[in-house]
Amino acid sequence: MPTAAIARPLPNAQEPLYRPYIQGLQEHKLMVQRCSSCGHWQWPPREFCFVCHRPALEWAEIGQQGSIYTYTVCYRAFHPWFKEHLPYGIVDADLGQGIRLLAPYFDPDVERLECGMIVRAAFDETDGMGTALRWTKS
Numbered sequence: 001m002p003t004a005a006i007a008r009p010l011p012n013a014q015e016p017l018y019r020p021y022i023q024g025l026q027e028h029k030l031m032v033q034r035c036s037s038c039g040h041w042q043w044p045p046r047e048f049c050f051v052c053h054r055p056a057l058e059w060a061e062i063g064q065q066g067s068i069y070t071y072t073v074c075y076r077a078f079h080p081w082f083k084e085h086l087p088y089g090i091v092d093a094d095l096g097q098g099i100r101l102l103a104p105y106f107d108p109d110v111e112r113l114e115c116g117m118i119v120r121a122a123f124d125e126t127d128g129m130g131t132a133l134r135w136t137k138s
């Protein structure tokens, strides 16, 4: 089956907690929660602050460059859409403020990834299905 007929798996845009994040991707921004009471930044989104337990969360833009906290290189695709990108990385990038975001890495140098390497966000439009985050070499 040609991969063009297979849609890229994306986060559930109907999940209310993730809507500001997904909207941010469409605007090429990385949005995470920040507590307006104690200032704690958090990801993944929740209905209350992990630190002070108040429901005083707002959405704030975080920087689009980070360092690789950890990664793996995939030689078998977990979903058919990813087959054309093999081998690809799954990178957990540290953006500061205690925030780490997980996203794929499709650059051809994937086998030279290292912890601490600097990556930046890239935004892929997915045929009207939404916008997807991936990491790329900075």
Ligand SMILES: [Zn+2]
Pocket (backbone or CB within 6 Å): 035, 036, 037, 038, 039, 040, 049, 050, 051, 052, 053, 054
């Ligand atoms: Zn708080």
